[in-house]
Amino acid sequence: MKLREILSDRETWQGLAIILGLSVFLAVITQLGLIRRFWQGEFKQAFINRQEFPGLVFVSLAEAESLWASGEALLVDSRSREEYAAGHVPGAFSLPLVEVKSGQEDLLRLLPEDKPLVVYCEGGSCQTSLALAKILFSKGFKNIKVFSGGWEEWLQAGLPVEK
Amino acid sequence: MVAGRVARRKITMVLRNKVFLLLLRLIVGGVFIWAAVSKIADPLTFAQDVRNYRLVGQTLSFLTAIILPWVELIAGLFLIIGIFPRSSALLISGLLLFFIILVAITMLRGIDVECGCFGTFSRRADLWLIIEDTVWLIMALVLLFSPANEFCLLKPGSRVSN
Numbered sequence: 185m186k187l188r189e190i191l192s193d194r195e196t197w198q199g200l201a202i203i204l205g206l207s208v209f210l211a212v213i214t215q216l217g218l219i220r221r222f223w224q225g226e227f228k229q230a231f232i233n234r235q236e237f238p239g240l241v242f243v244s245l246a247e248a249e250s251l252w253a254s255g256e257a258l259l260v261d262s263r264s265r266e267e268y269a270a271g272h273v274p275g276a277f278s279l280p281l282v283e284v285k286s287g288q289e290d291l292l293r294l295l296p297e298d299k300p301l302v303v304y305c306e307g308g309s310c311q312t313s314l315a316l317a318k319i320l321f322s323k324g325f326k327n328i329k330v331f332s333g334g335w336e337e338w339l340q341a342g343l344p345v346e347k
Numbered sequence: 348m349v350a351g352r353v354a355r356r357k358i359t360m361v362l363r364n365k366v367f368l369l370l371l372r373l374i375v376g377g378v379f380i381w382a383a384v385s386k387i388a389d390p391l392t393f394a395q396d397v398r399n400y401r402l403v404g405q406t407l408s409f410l411t412a413i414i415l416p417w418v419e420l421i422a423g424l425f426l427i428i429g430i431f432p433r434s435s436a437l438l439i440s441g442l443l444l445f446f447i448i449l450v451a452i453t454m455l456r457g458i459d460v461e462c463g464c465f466g467t468f469s470r471r472a473d474l475w476l477i478i479e480d481t482v483w484l485i486m487a488l489v490l491l492f493s494p495a496n497e498f499c500l501l502k503p504g505s506r507v508s509n
Contacts, residue, residue: 204418
């Protein structure tokens with residue numbers, strides 16, 4: 185059959201409409217609970233199950249800065265080594281997600297276990313900080329904050345930079 | 348010349364073989380069902396995988412994550428049992444083409460992500476994935492353009508010539 189024949193066949197479009205309609209219907213009835221939680225704003229920052237990751241929270245620039253300035257928390261940089269070298273939050277610990285994922289877990293032993301960790305990445309819509317935070321959580325670090333504004337917000341605010 | 352024509356005729360014969368086409372439907376439909384079930388079981392992980400591509404925002408990622416797996420499941424199922432097999436093949440081909448373009452764009456943007464293809468059994472979105480998806484796309488296109496769909500629950504209408 186030729187594509188033109190297929191596309192001009194009414195049955196093709198009927199079938200497509202039925203498949204898509206049925207999909208939306210089934211998605212809505214099976215995920216009603218999740219849709220409600222989304223509506224209530226639970227997944228505004230990330231798609232994580234709060235029960236699965238208790239203690240993992242998101243912080244704003246102001247919170248991240250005050251945690252950093254008071255020395256209360258350790259900032260963890262999830263970007264690559266090159267990006268870290270080009271500039272980072274003073275005193276931040278370089279823990280590239282790619283290295284942790286490729287199995288270099290001895291890096292985690294260098295982290296303090298009693299201090300809260302504030303993880304950040306490039307900013308914008310970067311997702312490596314959250315991915316790293318999840319790994320850290322599963323490795324036993326329970327006090328983790330994700331600074332989703334990241335490096336971009338830090339730079340824009342004109343805060344101190346270390347190279 | 349003659350040898351080429353013979354080979355072409357042989358390929359056409361295989362591509363029109365009823366059993367071959369049924370087998371193809373089982374394979375392509377099966378992989379879509381498998382991919383869908385693993386994602387329906389864990390929508391949040393898939394939603395985050397979609398978000399990681401950094402192409403759409405939180406709301407669209409969420410909607411994609413809850414609807415797309417069902418589209419894959421129903422299209423795969425319909426392709427196998429033969430309800431609107433032509434529509435299913437068209438939809439599956441379209442999705443595969445979209446996935447290939449998506450992975451290519453993501454690679455060009457230098458974003459390193461899990462593909463999210465099979466829920467938690469994920470793998471990296473890389474060149475291999477593009478090659479793999481291309482093979483699936485070729486299979487889906489063979490089905491889309493096949494002259495007849497035998498062994499169907501709903502027989503295609505009379506307009507579909509054999």
